[in-house]
Amino acid sequence: MAILLLAEHNNVTVSELTARALTAASQIGAEIDILVAGKVAQGAADAAAKLAGVRRVLLAESDALENQLAEPLADLIVSLAGGYDVFVAAATTTGKNVFPRVAALLDVMQVSEIVEVVSPDTFKRPIYAGNAIQTVQSSDAKKVITVRTSGFAPEGNGAGAPVEALTAVADRGLSVFLENRIAKSDRPELGSARVVISGGRALGSLEKFREVILPIADKLGAAVGASRAAVDAGYAPNDWQVGQTGKIVAPDLYIAVGISGAIQHLAGMKGAKVIVAINKDGDAPIFQIADYGLVGDLFELLPELERLL
Amino acid sequence: MKVLVPVKRVVDYNVKIRVKADGSGVDLANVKMSMNPFDEIALEEAIRLKEAGKVTEIIAVSIGPAQAHDTLRTALAMGADRAILIIVDGAVEPLAVAKLLKGVVEAEAPRLVILGKQAIDDDSNxxxxxxxxxxxxxxxxxxxxxxxxxxxxxxxxxxxxxLQSIEVSLPTVVTVDLRLNEPRYASLPNIMKAKKKPLEEKTAADYGVDVEPRLKVLRTEEPGTRKAGIRVGSVAELVDKLRNEARVI
Structure with missing residues (x-):
């Protein structure tokens, strides 16, 4: 059973999320090729080739693939489809953008955001914001799968695999990339951080959010998250949102500050190993899932926490 | 320019769903149903485009049971001009929905299809x-x-x-995220008016689409629950627990 794994990368190197998706792929089958589609992406291809259990890395480079636009990338994957039975991608915004397109072109019903491989054709996936887990069996000849990476540990490095260059397929020019507005940060990636500290509406303003949350994040080497309410209010950027429709995280430690705990937020973080909730309202639903709860004024408690860390 | 807005009838986002004890699915009996919130945002965007003079007609389409009539009446009350209901009983997967919508697009020739990025029931996206x-x-x-x-x-x-900005050629499909806009509420006069707007009923057979599911749902279960934790009395106690009990910092 040959598997094509789409690499999540920035042309320079591969994301740790690729190593996590590789773990899921290796539970499905053994012959795994990684596709690196980009431009001047040899660095990413070399990084992918180091991952354990990879048969080979396919490198496709073109202008249209530089930013992994959905239409040319899906066409490329479909052009390779004859050689593969299973297609796997991390459920990132790239994977979610491209894979349903691939699935439709192959007349396959995609299995989205699997959290467990039961057998090569049977998977577990959350529905209703993670309030139910469905076990589904695919009857399609080819499988198209996205992986919720928080459910799988990253694969380590192996003996090294060969990198083969592919000819990219012609771009039909349906979409044009204009600009990325990606905030540069030295903090770890939210999706793979060991510690996450998130703020909610109770922070009250962008300034307070930064003043209270960021120093603790710096001390703990934590990624910073936010509730939908905090993002909607403009206290935090959209890509910090943790929840059903934002990032799904499963860190060792998740600190929820001033977050009441709507089910949509819990959906994004209840896989954390240890959850700390700090909130003024002792009845907030977040306390029902927190390992350690601390009730009080966060503007007093957080500076104290920073001092004691 | 004609715009097509697919809307899905789903369990209301405020409802805490219950998984059936026998593992056969989620209990939907007597549960409040609403329009998928992301589709509501898509519809709102279409209405704003019409108000700005960029769109001439908004067609709302839903695929689902007869009760999805209510969802389409809501869409009409918000501002859609007419509606199409393709009646399909039982589960219908995104692939089949996309095939049915393709049939509607071919019949109606919109230049824009705008819909939610995901439905909050199956979270397929x-x-x-x-x-x-x-x-x-x-x-x-x-x-x-x-x-x-x-x-x-x-x-x-x-x-x-x-954030990423791209330019797409029309016709196009746009899926919307949370922060595109805040949907309006339908006013009472508009709810009354919506009752007179056209709502056409179709079947999957009208579009020659096989809606047989490709995924067999073997089991639906509760997620693992977290055991209740403890309350700590002070920041010092919290830091001590995290260092010496949980050992995560």
């Missing part, structure tokens, strides 16, 4: 991308801003790490 692929159109997913021109649309997308 597939339909828009699949429809775009089947039509051979461009796509712009996770939109948080849309500027519609005559031949092109500028879309700001919410992506991991920040």
């Amino acid at each position: 597939q339909t828009g991308q699949m429809l775009s692929a089947l039509l051979g159109w461009s796509q712009a997913t996770f939109a948080s801003k849309l500027e519609l021109g005559d031949d092109k649309a500028l879309v700001l997308r919410e992506v991991d790490g920040g």
